[in-house]
Amino acid sequence: MEDTVTAAEAREGRAVAEDAVFDQAAEAAPQKKQKKPINQAKLQDNLWGWIFCIPLIVGTVWFVYICLVLAFMLSFTDYSAFSTMADGTQASIFKYVGEWAKHIMVNPSTGKTAPFYWYTWAFNNTIMSKTMTGTRLKEIWLYLFNTVFYMIGIPIGMILSMFFAVCMSRDIKGGNVFRVLYYIPCVASSVSIVFTFKTMFSQTGVMNSLLGLRGYGNGGGFQWVNLSGATDLTWNKIISDTGGKVTSRAAFMNESFWCQGILTKTVIIVMSVWKGLGGTIILYIAGLSGVNAATKEAAQIDGANGWTIFWKVTMPDLYPVIFYNIVTSVIGGMQIYAEPTLFIGESYITSGYVSLIYNYGIGSGVNSKPSQGAAYGMILAVIIFVLTMFQFWLDSRNKD
Amino acid sequence: MENIETMENQVPVSEEPQYSSIRYAWGAVLAFFGISSRTHRASKKRAKFVADIFTYIILLFGAFLMVYPFWWMIAGSLADTEMTGGKKLLESLIWWPQQSTFKSDFAGKGGIFFNYLYFFQNGMKPINGTLTFWRVLLNNLVYSIVPVVIGVITSASAAFSFAKINWIGRNAVFYFLLAAIMVPGPSLMTAQFAMYDALGWRENGLVLIIPGMFGSIMTAFFIRQFLFGLPTSIIEAARIDGAGYFRIFCQFILPLAMPAIMAQGLLSFMGCWNNYMGSFIMIDGNSNAVNLPHAIAAMDGYGAGGIMDNHYGAVIAASVVCVLPVLILFACFQKLIIGSLMLTGSKE
Numbered sequence: 214m215e216d217t218v219t220a221a222e223a224r225e226g227r228a229v230a231e232d233a234v235f236d237q238a239a240e241a242a243p244q245k246k247q248k249k250p251i252n253q254a255k256l257q258d259n260l261w262g263w264i265f266c267i268p269l270i271v272g273t274v275w276f277v278y279i280c281l282v283l284a285f286m287l288s289f290t291d292y293s294a295f296s297t298m299a300d301g302t303q304a305s306i307f308k309y310v311g312e313w314a315k316h317i318m319v320n321p322s323t324g325k326t327a328p329f330y331w332y333t334w335a336f337n338n339t340i341m342s343k344t345m346t347g348t349r350l351k352e353i354w355l356y357l358f359n360t361v362f363y364m365i366g367i368p369i370g371m372i373l374s375m376f377f378a379v380c381m382s383r384d385i386k387g388g389n390v391f392r393v394l395y396y397i398p399c400v401a402s403s404v405s406i407v408f409t410f411k412t413m414f415s416q417t418g419v420m421n422s423l424l425g426l427r428g429y430g431n432g433g434g435f436q437w438v439n440l441s442g443a444t445d446l447t448w449n450k451i452i453s454d455t456g457g458k459v460t461s462r463a464a465f466m467n468e469s470f471w472c473q474g475i476l477t478k479t480v481i482i483v484m485s486v487w488k489g490l491g492g493t494i495i496l497y498i499a500g501l502s503g504v505n506a507a508t509k510e511a512a513q514i515d516g517a518n519g520w521t522i523f524w525k526v527t528m529p530d531l532y533p534v535i536f537y538n539i540v541t542s543v544i545g546g547m548q549i550y551a552e553p554t555l556f557i558g559e560s561y562i563t564s565g566y567v568s569l570i571y572n573y574g575i576g577s578g579v580n581s582k583p584s585q586g587a588a589y590g591m592i593l594a595v596i597i598f599v600l601t602m603f604q605f606w607l608d609s610r611n612k613d
Numbered sequence: 614m615e616n617i618e619t620m621e622n623q624v625p626v627s628e629e630p631q632y633s634s635i636r637y638a639w640g641a642v643l644a645f646f647g648i649s650s651r652t653h654r655a656s657k658k659r660a661k662f663v664a665d666i667f668t669y670i671i672l673l674f675g676a677f678l679m680v681y682p683f684w685w686m687i688a689g690s691l692a693d694t695e696m697t698g699g700k701k702l703l704e705s706l707i708w709w710p711q712q713s714t715f716k717s718d719f720a721g722k723g724g725i726f727f728n729y730l731y732f733f734q735n736g737m738k739p740i741n742g743t744l745t746f747w748r749v750l751l752n753n754l755v756y757s758i759v760p761v762v763i764g765v766i767t768s769a770s771a772a773f774s775f776a777k778i779n780w781i782g783r784n785a786v787f788y789f790l791l792a793a794i795m796v797p798g799p800s801l802m803t804a805q806f807a808m809y810d811a812l813g814w815r816e817n818g819l820v821l822i823i824p825g826m827f828g829s830i831m832t833a834f835f836i837r838q839f840l841f842g843l844p845t846s847i848i849e850a851a852r853i854d855g856a857g858y859f860r861i862f863c864q865f866i867l868p869l870a871m872p873a874i875m876a877q878g879l880l881s882f883m884g885c886w887n888n889y890m891g892s893f894i895m896i897d898g899n900s901n902a903v904n905l906p907h908a909i910a911a912m913d914g915y916g917a918g919g920i921m922d923n924h925y926g927a928v929i930a931a932s933v934v935c936v937l938p939v940l941i942l943f944a945c946f947q948k949l950i951i952g953s954l955m956l957t958g959s960k961e
Contacts, residue, residue: 261774263780273830498955
């Protein structure tokens, strides 16, 4: 018996020893032997990693980075649709940029090379005011003011969507249905929505019926969307009813650019808040579901009321979502173009900054100069970059 | 200790008689509506019930505001505006048009759908005389299906590579691509315009097809987030069994990430379907390559108005035609889309 046991033990022991030897060999030997296969796998990783990425890399480099370089180079030249090359042929952008150094902008009045001509031009160009006879206004500031004015909608939208998100994330039946309903405007075409809102805010429209303003003024109804303002009492242009004589308050309103078209702008803000609400609500609901429930409960037991819990527990947890929302909204808000233009057409009273890029660069037919538009575009890029960095700076200061 | 106890006992006893009967009754009323006061403590159940009712009222009101303009749109598309000042008549619509197309006048001319028929027949006149509605619809379908289907697959492949394959320079390339989001589109607008012009993509509408086929960074980013949630062991097992990466992508990643890919694809489809800016800026306003929102905007003179004022119902009908497919699609896939948005929201 004992013999067998010891034999078995010995066998086992030998096996263990053999295993150990084998293990050692397996550890030591493959480092030499299997080196090649491992490299093969790595090679595969690298190869396929790049292959899978290549479409996106090509697309991004081509349509963003190369275009950025092209735009930057163009902004120092006088390129237009009718530019000619040195040999007199019609210029395409690739050929033109190829001999870029020959086409650096020349100041037409002095005859000297002025690479930053379009930049200085952008900041110096004035336009004749339509409402103040004889007054010239610096164009770029008007358009920038409009752009910034539309950003009033960002805090309004944030507060409203926070409110609705808190309502929806309560423990009620059918919360998901509301989520879907509120998201509908986000998927609808902005062209359709602009036409609907324009008609709803017209003189005899729904809004005036609701507010009892259909018989306002001379019976035509209150004019929300109006920039000429010659016939009606509006904040767009307040003229007293009797004979168009300008009253003192009206004079202030008329001559101050800040008040022109303020109702039209308000309607556009209402529309963009309405359209963007659903997306932000969903963002906040997602954020609210991540708020630590245990902390909330602890605060409740300690006797904090709902308001305190919201500000002291929920809001700090939501901070990343809110910050992300602000950053993206400001970047998007700086690029507003389609809504004001579709609402009332192109006008320095309502249009956003992107209108300048479009008008000078593309939209004015024979006279349009992509180079000039590119200079405006570079200014916009710098503004957005500075604004975004400023927000990140504020964020980092907040965290310290 | 004793002092405190006596104090605690005394406080309610001494304060109880101070309440007047009116105050007491008011407290009872408040308690009925779930609000606790000094005299009455409301039950938690009642408080929740009342708060729920208020929540429902607020949410229903908001939902009404969200949906009403769409109802207005549909009602407006059934208004009879075939007269001078037709636009003015349409403007006074609240629930139902004063003069709708439910009239014998329109028999044989589309009946109730007169405005739609008018839009199909004459809506493209402001663009050019020979353009038909079907051509514009086809344009819009091509612009929103081809780049989205191909673009989502290229985005997903990039996402797969970023999430599951280790390759040299992966992070550098990722941040290089992510930085491109910071570049504002309007800044590149004129250079892109000149480039597409030189390539000859503006006349045939390739400008709205080819750039989208290379995929979008945001889509790739979101699918990458989704793929992080999938176990890597599947891929390793497949690798050991001898499957190549291409096969893994086609047979494992695409089916497994289908919810994320579908949701992102649907969202980009809606974006492309509604892409007014792209068409307006890049495509000539008189060419046959315009898309549907562009054609609708042209019906109103791009906001300046005046073109279709005597047939304004047709403009509203066109708006409905543009919105309806997207709404139907959203209604069918709302769970998928909202779920994907929630996921991206919580990942932020």
